Amino acid sequence: MNNSSPSGLSKIGEFGIISRIAAGVVTHAGVVTGIGDDAAVTTPAVGMQLLTSTDMLLEDVHFRCIWHDPYRLGRKSLAVSISDIAAMGGIPRWALLSLAIPANLTLDFVEEFIRGFLAIAAENHVSLIGGDTCSSRSGLAVSVTIMGEQFPELIVRRSGALPDNDIWVTGTLGDAALGLMLVEREYFKGATGAIARLLDPTPRVSSALALSEAGLVTAMVDISDGVLADYGHIAEQSGVGGSIRISDLPLSADFISVTAHLPAIPYQLALTGGEDYELCFTAHRTNREKIVSCMKKCGVAVTRIGIVTNFSGVKVVNPDGTQFKVEKEGFNHFT
Numbered sequence: 193m194n195n196s197s198p199s200g201l202s203k204i205g206e207f208g209i210i211s212r213i214a215a216g217v218v219t220h221a222g223v224v225t226g227i228g229d230d231a232a233v234t235t236p237a238v239g240m241q242l243l244t245s246t247d248m249l250l251e252d253v254h255f256r257c258i259w260h261d262p263y264r265l266g267r268k269s270l271a272v273s274i275s276d277i278a279a280m281g282g283i284p285r286w287a288l289l290s291l292a293i294p295a296n297l298t299l300d301f302v303e304e305f306i307r308g309f310l311a312i313a314a315e316n317h318v319s320l321i322g323g324d325t326c327s328s329r330s331g332l333a334v335s336v337t338i339m340g341e342q343f344p345e346l347i348v349r350r351s352g353a354l355p356d357n358d359i360w361v362t363g364t365l366g367d368a369a370l371g372l373m374l375v376e377r378e379y380f381k382g383a384t385g386a387i388a389r390l391l392d393p394t395p396r397v398s399s400a401l402a403l404s405e406a407g408l409v410t411a412m413v414d415i416s417d418g419v420l421a422d423y424g425h426i427a428e429q430s431g432v433g434g435s436i437r438i439s440d441l442p443l444s445a446d447f448i449s450v451t452a453h454l455p456a457i458p459y460q461l462a463l464t465g466g467e468d469y470e471l472c473f474t475a476h477r478t479n480r481e482k483i484v485s486c487m488k489k490c491g492v493a494v495t496r497i498g499i500v501t502n503f504s505g506v507k508v509v510n511p512d513g514t515q516f517k518v519e520k521e522g523f524n525h526f527t
Contacts, residue, residue: 232321240341245276251331266308275395277340279414281348281404290335292328353411353430353474355502364444369465385446393469412473418464436498
């Protein structure tokens, strides 16, 4: 069979695809019945609550196959969902995967996608327990539902931020947005780090769990639409505001090097660029040293970028105290 031909999928059919997916699945804790029955059966750990999230990735909306190879697309499809569970201090456990596959897609592509999906699932001890496949007339569509668990007292929501809390972020900001800008311009030289952040993000599971279990944070969100928009979700849910210091935004060496000749772009990308999948969280000032120590043990950089305020709205300030003009607040599918 020629797996690189679009006819390869039609020859094995829907159940052939499912069988190939099932063959690579490794089950982890809590799976009673996985792929193969009408529904999966799982058992959460005693005393824990269930967390559930779902994401869609659509061709030519979230990704383009011309520069997103199938292996890393498979990884990213699950990574973005794992990040949602992590952002609430949860432990990712089980995933459902549904694929709408266009007729021109090859079996090789699908198999590499599944290999990437199952690789990051194994890295995070997530079991693929079911899903669906169908044909598509308008490009590849990926839908992932993920479930996690956590003790009720350790679940971190967006609604707990308090005035005078610090605003923190892990890692660096704007890399994925820079990567997107570069691949759209077909410029790949010297920007491999930024492009890798776009194509193969790393969910901050261990960092989020460490912060949650230590009781160090008051609210948390993952950065999928840009730190300004995502902190804005915390502010809205908590009934507070925020002040973000432009000079404290953490930027990678790769980011600084590539954008050195574009003085107006770096801060805009760092504030409003999506898909970094870092954590943005708030915490009491008394926890500063503990947070730095905790993240150091996780091998993750962490930076204070602002303060929670009691006035509504989120502003960005320059070093001289003047307000930084933001061109847009963050990614929105409908604007």
